[in-house]
Amino acid sequence: MRLADSRALLPDLVTAPVDPQADRRLIEILASWCDRYTPWVAIDPLGDAVAVEDTDPCSAGGFGGDAGLLLDVTGCGHLFGQGSDKGEAGERALLADLTERLSRHDFACRAAMADTAGAAWALARFAEKQADLFCPAKGQRDALAVLPVDGLRLDKPILETFLKLGLRRIGDLYSLPRAPLARRFGDQPLTRLDQALGRIDEPIEPRRPPPAFRTRLAFAEPIGRPEDIAAATSRLLAALCRQFEQASVGARQLEIALYRVDGSVDRTAIGTSRPNRDAPKLMNLFEEKLGELDPGFGVELVILSAPEVEEWTGSQDALPEAAMRNPLAEDGTIDLADRLAIRLGKDNVVRLLPRDSHIPERVQTTAPISDPPAPEGAWARLASMKGPRPTRLLQRPELVEIMAAMPDDPPRQFVWLRHAHKVVKVEGPERIADEWWRPRPGGKVMPANIVPPVRDYYRVEDDDGGRFWLFRDGPMNAAKWFLHGFCA
C-alpha cells in the first residue's frame, strides 16, 4: 500500500522516513548490549544463510519485524539461575531477564530459546503463546510442528509453492519423503529443516571474536564512583589471572567493558609488550585508562576479557643472565614502557634499532618495545664504519643558501633560518651514493646506465663555534645545499 492510500484511510497516521543505517546502528548497539549474556552474539540478517548450532542459541527477534540477534548462550544459564537446577531454570531466568531489561528500555521484543538457532528464530517470530517461547531441551520437533512454514527461513518462491501445495505447518514437512522434496525444491528446505531440528550444525559467527578468557561482575545496585570501578576491575583481574595460570598463558591485550544502566556500553583496552598475568601490574596499566571510562548514570555489570593471550614464556627472573645481556629485558623497563604506551600511544614509546644502510636518515629506525633490542655493541660497530656523524639529525634536510668561491668548493657561508653563518672550518667531503638497488618511491629500480645521485657531506664550523652537517645534492652545475644535522 502506498503512503497516500494509507493516509487516506487513516488521516492521523504517524510516518517516519526509513533510515536503514540508523537501524543498523541501533542493532549494533543492542548486540553489544547483549554481550552481557554471552560473547557469541551475531546479528541476524533476514533471509540470509543464518547460523545453526546444536546448542542453546536464543534469538531475540522482532525489531521492525526483520532484524534479529542470535545469541549462543551455551553454558551461560547458570549465571542467572538460582539453586542447583542445572540448565533449564537458569536459561529461563536468562530469557526473562533479557526480555524484561529490553522492555524496560522501551523495546518491543520477542525472545525465544531453543536448542538450535533455527528453532529459536522460528519461535521468536511465530510462536503464538508466551509459554511456547521457551523450548525445552530436545523439544524443538514438537514446538516447530505447529508453526507456519515461514519459520523455516525459506526463499519466497519456495514458500509460495509450499502454501499452494497446502504445506502450511512445519510439521507437514516431517512426513514427506526427503528425496522428492530435494528434487523439486533444491537443498534449501531440507537444510533449513535439519538445521532447525538440530540434525546438522549451524555455526553462529560472532560479531566480535569471542575472547577465550572472560570474567564478569554484576551489581545489584549500579555503581558509578571511580573507586568502585577500580575495585571491581582489580577483583576481576585477580580472577582472570587465576584463569591465565591454569591455562598457562599471559595476556597481551585486555578489555574492560562497562554495561551502563541506560543500555549503552563503554569499553577500553590495554596492551602489553609481552604475556603478562601479574594482577597488580595489570591493574597499574588499567589505572591510566579507567579515568577515560564514563560510568554514565551507573554501571550494573563489568566484564573483563582477554581478546589476545599468548603462551606464558616464564618469568624473566628465571633467566638473570639473559636479563643482564639484554639491557631492556628487565621487568621494570618493559612494564614502564607498557605504562607509558597506554597514555602516550604505542608509537611514542620505542627503542632505536640500527639498519644497514648508507643513507644517513635510513640508518636509525624505531621499533616497538616488544621487539628485541639491538645486540650490544651493534651501534658502536655501525658508527665505527661511518664517518663523523651529527648528534642530531634533521628528519627532513633543510634547504640552505650558500656562498662559495667556486661552484665545486665547500661553502664559505650558508644561510639557515635567515641567519647567515660564516664558515670558518670545513671537514669533508664524505661522498654518500644513493642505494641504486633500492626501489624508488615510484616502485621502479633505477636503470643501470644512470649514475645514482650522490651527496657530498661536509662538517663545517661557523665563526661562533657552532658545528653543522651540510650536504650538496644534485649535479655540479645545479647543486643544492641542505642542512642535515647538528654536531656536538
Add this chain to the structure above:
Amino acid sequence: MPVISPNAFAPPAANASGPVSAALRERVRQLERAHSAQRMGRETVPLGLPEIDRLLPDGGLLAGALHEVEAGPAPSGRVAAHDGAALGFTAFLLSRLGPGTLLWCRQPAGADAPLYAPAIAAWFDPARLLMVTARREEDLFWAMEEGLRTPGIAAVVGETRAADPTAGRRLSLAAEKNGVPALLLRPQPAPPQSVCTTRWRIASAPSSVAPAPSPDLVQARWQVELRRNRFGLPSVEETPSWLLEWNDETRRLAVVSQAQHGSAGAPQRQRLVG
C-alpha cells in the same frame, strides 16, 4: 693549584692558602652539610674531570637529583643555533652512570631533529635507550616521573623547553627518593627558578686553531658553565667555567687550560679522561 680567572674583578680566591681560611672553609662545609642533611649518604658520580669534580659535592654529580643542561648563547651573544653541544655533554654525563635503561623523553618542537644514535654511540650504547615522545609537557614530566620510580632505569632525560617549577620539584623529589638522576636538556636557557641541583650551560666554542691547510674538526670544544651547584663547594668565580674539548677519535673529554685558550702555537696541556 693556581686558578687563573678570566674575570680580573673576581672576588679574592677563597682557596688562598692560610690556616684561618682553611678552618673557615671546613666550618662552612660542616654548616652546609648540616643544613642539607638530605644530601647525606647519597651516591655521587665523578665526571672524571678533576677540575670540575673538585667543586661538586663529594667530588661528583649527585645521583639522586635533578640536573639541568641548557644550550647557552654563542660566544658572540647570538642565540645558539642548535643544542648539539648540550646534547653531547648530556650524553657524556650519561656515559658516566652505571648500566641500565636510559629513558629519553622528548617533546618535538619546530624542526624535528631527534638524537642520532650513530653519534651517540661514542658515549653509550644506544640500545639502552627507551625513547618516548610526548606532545604535551605534562605528559613529558609524567613519563619522566614514572621512569624515576621504575627499578632498572639508570637515568631519565627530558628534552623540553617547558620550565615548570612544580614539575621540577616533583622530579627532584622522585629522583632523590629513588636515587636515579633526572636530567633536563633545554635547547635554550630557562628562567633560573627551578630546583635543580646543578645547572650546566653549554655553548659550542671554536675548535682549536689548527694549521690552516688542514683544518680539523675532530676536536669539538664546549664552553661549560656551572651556573648552579647546590651542595657544592664555593668557587673562585661567580660562575665557574671551563673550556672542554671532546676528541671524536680518542673518545675523550678533557679540560683545556683556560690560559692557553686561543694561543695557537703553545703546546696544549690537557688532562685526558675516559
